[in-house]
Amino acid sequence: VARYDKLHLFDVDVTDNRGRYRESDDYAHGAQVVVAQTPIGKLGLSVCYDLRFPELYTALRAAGAELITAPAAFTAVTGAAHWDVLVRARAIETQCYLLAAAQGGTHPGPRETHGHAAIVDPWGRIVAQQAHGEAVLLAERNTDEQASIRARMPVVLHRRFFSQDALRPAHTSE
Template sequence: MERVGIIQMTSGPDIEKNLDFIAEQCVLAAEQGVKLVLTPENAVLFANREAYHQYAETLGEGPIQLRLSAIAKQNQLTLIIGSMPIKTEQGVTTTTLVFSAQGERIAQYDKLHMFDVDVADGHGSYRESDAFCAGNQIVTAETNIGTLGLSICYDVRFPELYKALRLAGAEMIVVPAAFTAVTGQAHWEVLLRARAIENQCWILASGQTGTHPCGRQTWGHSMVIDPWGQIHAQLHEQVGLLVTEIDLSHSQQVRQNMPLTQHSRFQNKLKRKPKS
């Protein structure tokens, strides 16, 4: 059994305030013996295009990444930052960063699927591609508790990605998110449970929640789902820390009893990045 922590937040444009909240929750997690902590999408900055581009950091450089590395090291846990803006030659990406318990960045994943949709809420139209450029690699990482597959929010609607992560050896897959209240109520739980069942993986999902300073409303309901598709633990709309234990041997048993990958008659054709 391995103890994991999920941080649920209502992030805003104040980076220091967001970082302080993450640091506080990681201290609480470490006190409870947690080995791996996940934060939501846009955890360190929840704002607009101008702010994302203004505060984007080059990978491996900048005060935000330095602080995150220190938080992981000080608390001796793997810290997964759901996403933050990273500056590249092609533009700005929204990127998951994984820091080891020693404070080293061991993996990064640029969100593949941009949320360019119309939603029947107060915001109305979302065009993520106006702020970010999409990634082009599938990423797994070796952590202190097992092999981790990386995804972000809107990715959860594309099962091909999760199948590729499973085939790449993922035992658990993270889904940091900022689901809208409307789409979250309709689809969040069912999509997460489907991805767990299809791939016989643990799903660790961390959501933004509540009304943000920019006026956007997000769904929350962070949860951990086991490889049989059962909700193992969850929060609802409150901010804070969810701590639970997962048993990776459960995945092995489910896969042995129902060998989906052996029965599948489809070939996986997605490229993937080698394990970090």
């Protein structure tokens, strides 16, 4: 139905057994925001490290996303510190359901991933979660509630974009 190439490559140093990650050594980043029509609604696509870039999620919402995927293999260190708050924040700020599949466990490399797969609703509530191990998570999508959340708090209408010039201090005359 659609193809998504990860926009943000994980080129970081982490205080874990592996220490250094450089996805750009093996992969090129993508260049397009992707939203696909599915039987359950318009699905925005993202992957793992993309979760740290709210502007991507804003673009997915602007492109019509109602649900957003975020399959990930967050490291045990970064996942413990940031996974839950990032997944919930992206759901809240986009008012979309976040479908966050998450690899967890120990892998060759050596690499350890956090896990904690979740489905988060547009209000930021975790409606299904699996900390570790294999699972299939299911949740009902309440389109009426999603529309109500979007109507009561119309963040899309309130969003303002600023150029770098707008961020500079205003000149005052004395």
